[in-house]
Amino acid sequence: MKRSVLRNFKQILTSKEHLFIWLFAIVISIVMLIVQAQFDSLNEGFWLSLVPNIIADMLSIIVATYIIGILLQKNEEKKSKARVYKMFGKRFENMTISIGKDFVNFVTKKPCSLKGDPNNVNDLLDQIQHFNNNPQLYIDENFLRKNIKVLHVDNSVHTGNIFDMFKELEVKFQDFTIYFKDKVSKSLSEFVTKYISVLPDELREKIFKVEDILLSDIFLTYQDLNIQLNTESAKFDPNQVGETFKELGEEIYGLITFFEENKGEDSVKKRRIVSSSLLTDENFILAIVYVMLAYIFIHQLT
Incomplete structure (x- = not known):
């Protein structure tokens, strides 16, 4: 953590900026010494008074460095997440929605039905969240015994109406478990393999967590x-x-909500506001550094 914060802090400072900070600090120091010598004197009391001030100011610098580093780290994570979403966000969304529908089908024992749009993410999330909050309403002592209703596409039907091709069938728990595990594992594995070089660590951990859960005893077939x-x-x-x-x-x-803040025009505007905000703008952070240095040296010499 310490190395990561310091590394992020250093990344915003080019060699020219480092040189400017040192020159700025030296100039301020010389000016303050001249002012002190002109209006008072550089006696023993003056130099001794610098000791506690230097200690306090060094502690302030350490704290400020960590704060700035953390802000930069969060800002960089947001930018990286936005870039990754532009690369494969829609494909990832389609994959996770499909997994979410199968999960709802698994726990409710009936095909997942969404309001209006068949890819109504909000309704899908509501159904998943309802299960997460109330698993006891769905899983009882008969859970492993009950068959699961699924929608099957019958290509032999040619009525001109696509909905006539869908037939509801019942499959055993073990058979649906095999289907669910194979589909989810294959989808996630192919996705990780394809985008391994650009996947954020947080997303990679979530994907591996799902794969680990599917290895638990309840999903053995x-x-x-x-x-x-x-x-x-x-x-x-x-x-x-x-x-x-x-x-x-x-x-x-x-997984479904991982890129939620990056979706749609509103999120684009939000990212623009965030990227230009004072807390995440590198130029503002540099300004803080300059002001902090000026304050430290003025404080030491007064």
Whole structure:
């Protein structure tokens, strides 16, 4: 953390800016010494008074450096996130929405239905959040025994109406688990492989977290163990299963909303405001450094 903060702090200062700061500090020091000598004297009391002032000012510089470094680090993370979103944001959004729909289908035992737009992200997030807040309403002692209703596309139907091609079928829990694991794992793995060089660390951690959860016992299938499993007679703790699915739901929710602040025209305007704000503007931070140096040397010589 310390090295990262100092590295970010140094990145905004070019060699010319370093030279300017040193020249600025030296000039201020000389001017203040001349003023002191002119109106008072450079006696022993004057030099001794510098000691506690220097200690206090050094502590101030350390604190200010960390604060500036943290601000720069956050600003750089926002800029990096915005750049990454421009690269693959829409593809990532489509992938996570599809995973979110399958998750809702998994826990509710019925096809995910969204209000109006089939890609209504807000409605999808509301459904995932409702499960995360109330897993006990969805997972009971019959959860592993109940079949899951899914929508199947029947290409043999030629009525001219695309909705007539969709048929509702029931699949066993184990079969849907295999489908869900394979689809999610394959989608995330291909995505990471393709964009590994530009993925933010935070996003990479979230993706790996989802993959880790899918390796837990509740998602084991007869394909993994190479034996037949009868989940209809399996005994399990609904609370424990609910916690596992809740953890997965929270991670999927986090993936869908990861680039939320970067979406749409409003977020573009927001980023412009943030990038020009005083707290994240490099020029303003440099100005703070100059003012801080001036204050320190004036304070030492008064």
